Amino acid sequence: MKKIILIHWKDNLCVLFFISLVSISSIVSTLMLSSILDALIKFDWNQFLNYTFLLIVANIFLLFFLYFQIKYINKTIQKMSNYLRYQIINRIAKMSPLEFKKQTIGSYTSRLINDTNQIEQIAFEKFYELFAGVITLIFSLVTLFLIHWSLFLLVLVESIFLIQLPRLLNKKLKKATLSVTSQNEVCTSTTTQLLSGYSTFYNFKNSPYFVEKIKKEFLILANKKNSQYHLVALVAVLGGVSNIVGQITAFSMSGYLAFRQIIPIGIIWTVSNLSAKIFNLVGSSSQNISSIQSVAPLFENINNFIFSVNDADHENYPIDKIGSGIILKNTGYSYDKKNFLFRNIxxxxxxxxxxxxxxxxxxxxxxxxNILNNNLSDYEGSIVLNDIELNTISKDSVLDFILYIDQNPYILEGSIRENIVLGDCFDDEEIKEVLKQVQLSQFANNLDFSLKESGNNVSGGQRQRIALARGLIRNKKIILLDESTSSLDKETAYEIENLILSMDDITVIMVNHNLTPLIKEKLDGILNLSE
Ligand SMILES: Nc1ncnc2c1ncn2[C@@H]1O[C@H](COP(=O)(O)OP(=O)(O)OP(=O)(O)O)[C@@H](O)[C@H]1O
Known part of the structure; x- marks a missing residue:
C-alpha cells in the first residue's frame, strides 16, 4: 500500500492540501463560535456581529474546500485501484496457456474484482479517513495547546490510551478478513464453474443441484462475514467507551480552568468541540487502522501474484520458415517424469x-x-523445427508460426471483423479475402455482423472457420487441429477438414478420432501413438 501511495505522490499531495484546508477552516469556525459566545457573555453587540460574519465566511470556505477534498480523494482512490487492477491483468497477459490453467478463471476474476474492490473500500477509503483524521487531530491538538497546555496534555494522554484499546482485537480481525476473502474466491469460482455447465444440469433436470451448491457456499460466506462484523462491532464499542470517558474529563478540566478564570468561558465551547472531535477521530482512527491492517494479506496475495516468476521462456531463435519440417527423434513425454504417455517416437x-x-x-x-505448440518443453529426445531444437525457440516466435485450433474456438462478443483481427491491424479487403478463403462469404459483405457471447448465433462449423481465418490472415504455416471437428456433423466436419487439407503451402497435423476414408486419402501420413 505504501508503494502505491508513493507512486501516486502528486495526487496524494493534492489530497493532503485540501484536507489541511478543511481542518483549518473547521477549527477557525469553532473558534468563531467561542468568540461569539464570549461576546454574548460580555453583551458586546459589535463583536457579536463581527464574529458572526467571520463564522459565515469560515463555513463558506470550509464547504468549498470540502468539495475539492471529496473529489480529489475519490479521484486518487480510483487511480490507485485501477493501477492495481492493471498490474494484475498485465501479469495474467504474460502467462502461457498452461500456466494460466493452473488456476481457475473464477480465481483470476475474484482477484481482479473482489480483492481489488475490498482494497478500494477497506484499505484506500479508510486510509483517507485516517489521513484526514490525523491532520485534523494535529491541528486540534495544537489549538488545545494554544488554549492551555494542561488541556493538550490530558487529551494527548487519553488519546494514546484510546488508540491502543481496539488493537487487542487486531489479530482476530485480520484472520476473519482473510477468511472472508478466501470464501469470496470459493464463491466466485464455484459459481463460474457451475454456471458454465448450465445446459448439462438443465438437460439432466438437475438444476437444483447447482442452486444448492451455490447457496451453500454463499451461506458459508454470510457466516464468515457475520463473524468479521462481530469483531468490527466489538472494536467500535471499545472505542466508544473510551471516547465518552475522554470527552467528559476534557470538558470537566476546561470547566475547572474557566472557573479559575484561566481561560474565557466561551472557550469551553471550543475545548468541548475539539476534544469531541479528537476522541471521535482517535476512536475511528483505531478502527480504520484495524481495517487497513486487516486487508494486508490481500495486498500480499496480489503482490505475490504480480511478482510471481513467469514460466521461463526459451532463447529467441526466430523462425520464418518451416524448412525441413518437424523431425521427432526418440521423442517421449511424461507429466510426472515416471509414467511416459509415449516414448521413442x-x-x-x-x-x-x-x-x-x-x-x-x-x-x-x-x-x-501441446509440445509442438511449444507449451510443454520438457520432452525427452529431440524435436527439430527448421533445423532448430523446438525447446530452444522462443514461445513468441512459435506463436507467429503455428495456429492451434481446438473443439471450441473462442468467440469474442463483437463484430466478425473484431473476431478476425483480435486487436491487430488488417484492412477490410484482407479480412474479406480470408473470409472467402474459409468459405464464410456471407460475412465478407457484412464485416459488422455481430457475434454473440460464445458465438451462440453462429454454427460450430462457422466457429471453426472463423478460427481458421484468424490464422490464415496472419500467414501461419503450421495448423494443429485438436479434435477440432469432432463436435460437428459428418458433412460439416468433412467440409472443414477438406478445406484445410487442400491448402498447399501449409503443414497440417490433426488429432482425429474418426478418420474417414475420404480424409485418409488426402493425408501424407498417420502417426499412431498407441503402436
Ligand atoms: N497438465 C497435465 N498434468 C498432468 N497430467 C495430464 C495433464 N494433461 C493431460 N494429462 C494426462 O495425460 C494423459 C494424456 O492426455 P491427452 O489429453 O494428451 O490424451 P489424448 O490422447 O489426447 O486423450 P483423448 O483422446 O481422450 O483426448 C491423460 O491421462 C491426462 O490425464
Whole structure:
C-alpha cells in the first residue's frame, strides 16, 4: 500500500492540501463560535456581529474546500485501484496457456474484482479517513495547546490510551478478513464453474443441484462475514467507551480552568468541540487502522501474484520458415517424469505435408500437440523445427508460426471483423479475402455482423472457420487441429477438414478420432501413438 501511495505522490499531495484546508477552516469556525459566545457573555453587540460574519465566511470556505477534498480523494482512490487492477491483468497477459490453467478463471476474476474492490473500500477509503483524521487531530491538538497546555496534555494522554484499546482485537480481525476473502474466491469460482455447465444440469433436470451448491457456499460466506462484523462491532464499542470517558474529563478540566478564570468561558465551547472531535477521530482512527491492517494479506496475495516468476521462456531463435519440417527423434513425454504417455517416437512431418495423429484415449495426442505448440518443453529426445531444437525457440516466435485450433474456438462478443483481427491491424479487403478463403462469404459483405457471447448465433462449423481465418490472415504455416471437428456433423466436419487439407503451402497435423476414408486419402501420413 505504501508503494502505491508513493507512486501516486502528486495526487496524494493534492489530497493532503485540501484536507489541511478543511481542518483549518473547521477549527477557525469553532473558534468563531467561542468568540461569539464570549461576546454574548460580555453583551458586546459589535463583536457579536463581527464574529458572526467571520463564522459565515469560515463555513463558506470550509464547504468549498470540502468539495475539492471529496473529489480529489475519490479521484486518487480510483487511480490507485485501477493501477492495481492493471498490474494484475498485465501479469495474467504474460502467462502461457498452461500456466494460466493452473488456476481457475473464477480465481483470476475474484482477484481482479473482489480483492481489488475490498482494497478500494477497506484499505484506500479508510486510509483517507485516517489521513484526514490525523491532520485534523494535529491541528486540534495544537489549538488545545494554544488554549492551555494542561488541556493538550490530558487529551494527548487519553488519546494514546484510546488508540491502543481496539488493537487487542487486531489479530482476530485480520484472520476473519482473510477468511472472508478466501470464501469470496470459493464463491466466485464455484459459481463460474457451475454456471458454465448450465445446459448439462438443465438437460439432466438437475438444476437444483447447482442452486444448492451455490447457496451453500454463499451461506458459508454470510457466516464468515457475520463473524468479521462481530469483531468490527466489538472494536467500535471499545472505542466508544473510551471516547465518552475522554470527552467528559476534557470538558470537566476546561470547566475547572474557566472557573479559575484561566481561560474565557466561551472557550469551553471550543475545548468541548475539539476534544469531541479528537476522541471521535482517535476512536475511528483505531478502527480504520484495524481495517487497513486487516486487508494486508490481500495486498500480499496480489503482490505475490504480480511478482510471481513467469514460466521461463526459451532463447529467441526466430523462425520464418518451416524448412525441413518437424523431425521427432526418440521423442517421449511424461507429466510426472515416471509414467511416459509415449516414448521413442521417430517421425518426420514434411513441410506442407498433411498428417493425422491417432491413438487410444489418453495416449497423449493432445499432449503432443501441446509440445509442438511449444507449451510443454520438457520432452525427452529431440524435436527439430527448421533445423532448430523446438525447446530452444522462443514461445513468441512459435506463436507467429503455428495456429492451434481446438473443439471450441473462442468467440469474442463483437463484430466478425473484431473476431478476425483480435486487436491487430488488417484492412477490410484482407479480412474479406480470408473470409472467402474459409468459405464464410456471407460475412465478407457484412464485416459488422455481430457475434454473440460464445458465438451462440453462429454454427460450430462457422466457429471453426472463423478460427481458421484468424490464422490464415496472419500467414501461419503450421495448423494443429485438436479434435477440432469432432463436435460437428459428418458433412460439416468433412467440409472443414477438406478445406484445410487442400491448402498447399501449409503443414497440417490433426488429432482425429474418426478418420474417414475420404480424409485418409488426402493425408501424407498417420502417426499412431498407441503402436
Ligand atoms: N497438465 C497435465 N498434468 C498432468 N497430467 C495430464 C495433464 N494433461 C493431460 N494429462 C494426462 O495425460 C494423459 C494424456 O492426455 P491427452 O489429453 O494428451 O490424451 P489424448 O490422447 O489426447 O486423450 P483423448 O483422446 O481422450 O483426448 C491423460 O491421462 C491426462 O490425464
Amino acid at each position: 521417430n517421425y518426420h512431418f514434411q513441410p506442407n505435408g498433411k498428417y493425422a495423429v491417432i491413438g487410444k484415449s489418453g495416449s497423449g495426442k493432445s499432449t503432443l500437440l
